[in-house]
Amino acid sequence: DTGVSQDPRHKITKRGQNVTFRCDPISEHNRLYWYRQTLGQGPEFLTYFQNEAQLEKSRLLSDRFSAERPKGSFSTLEIQRTEQGDSAMYLCASSLARSAGRNEQFFGPGTRLTVL
Amino acid sequence: AQTVTQSQPEMSVQEAETVTLSCTYDTSESDYYLFWYKQPPSRQMILVIRQEAYKQQNATENRFSVNFQKAAKSFSLKISDSQLGDAAMYFCAYRLANRDDKIIFGKGTRLHILP
Numbered sequence: 001d002t003g004v005s006q007d008p009r010h011k012i013t014k015r016g017q018n019v020t021f022r023c024d025p026i027s028e029h030n031r032l033y034w035y036r037q038t039l040g041q042g043p044e045f046l047t048y049f050q051n052e053a054q055l056e057k058s059r060l061l062s063d064r065f066s067a068e069r070p071k072g073s074f075s076t077l078e079i080q081r082t083e084q085g086d087s088a089m090y091l092c093a094s095s096l097a098r099s100a101g102r103n104e105q106f107f108g109p110g111t112r113l114t115v116l
Numbered sequence: 117a118q119t120v121t122q123s124q125p126e127m128s129v130q131e132a133e134t135v136t137l138s139c140t141y142d143t144s145e146s147d148y149y150l151f152w153y154k155q156p157p158s159r160q161m162i163l164v165i166r167q168e169a170y171k172q173q174n175a176t177e178n179r180f181s182v183n184f185q186k187a188a189k190s191f192s193l194k195i196s197d198s199q200l201g202d203a204a205m206y207f208c209a210y211r212l213a214n215r216d217d218k219i220i221f222g223k224g225t226r227l228h229i230l231p
Contacts, residue, residue: 035219042224044221045217045220058218109160
């Protein structure tokens with residue numbers, strides 16, 4: 001097991017284009033989280049899944065953003081009609097929810113998005 | 117709403133010396149977790165240390181220890197015998213207990229280790 005992986009690691013796109021990122025969690029982890037980290041800031045929560053169910057979405061997640069986890073394994077985060085303000089590092093994390101509250105979130109390396 | 121504040125954007129310490137990173141937080145909850153995460157340049161974030169709010173004893177992990185002051189809502193990280201590999205962004209973070217949902221992060225402190 002090599003930890004949480006994200007693809008691509010870097011993405012440069014033009015304003016108005018759609019982009020999709022992928023996250024592969026640690027095997028058997030049933031919870032998966034997306035965070036966004038802009039320059040000089042700490043990560044901000046976007047959304048999370050338990051298995052395939054999306055349980056919470058931040059108000060940061062505008063209607064241009066959509067996340068899926070169709071089979072309860074990998075997840076995708078799509079941004080439609082990208083804007084320059086979407087430029088950020090997109091972090092994925094996963095955890096195994098066994099005992100409530102004590103479960104560590106393991107982070108991936110992130111996808112750095114640059115919108116020109 | 118819960119917030120986490122790190123008032124030191126950058127700090128520097130001589131190799132082998134001790135440094136303390138500050139963090140304050142605000143919450144009306146009584147049961148929660150506090151964390152320090154390390155994010156090395158171009159590498160993924162890892163958990164350094166965790167403190168459970170109901171525990172009075174300060175957490176320790178090798179050279180890393182915390183000073184948890186619940187009444188003051190203060191949670192500082194002390195790094196002893198600083199090493200070059202400790203250079204990174206350090207984030208103080210908070211999460212409600214009994215819920216595996218979002219972690220709330222501070223803005224981070226960039227730590228430089230001087231050889």
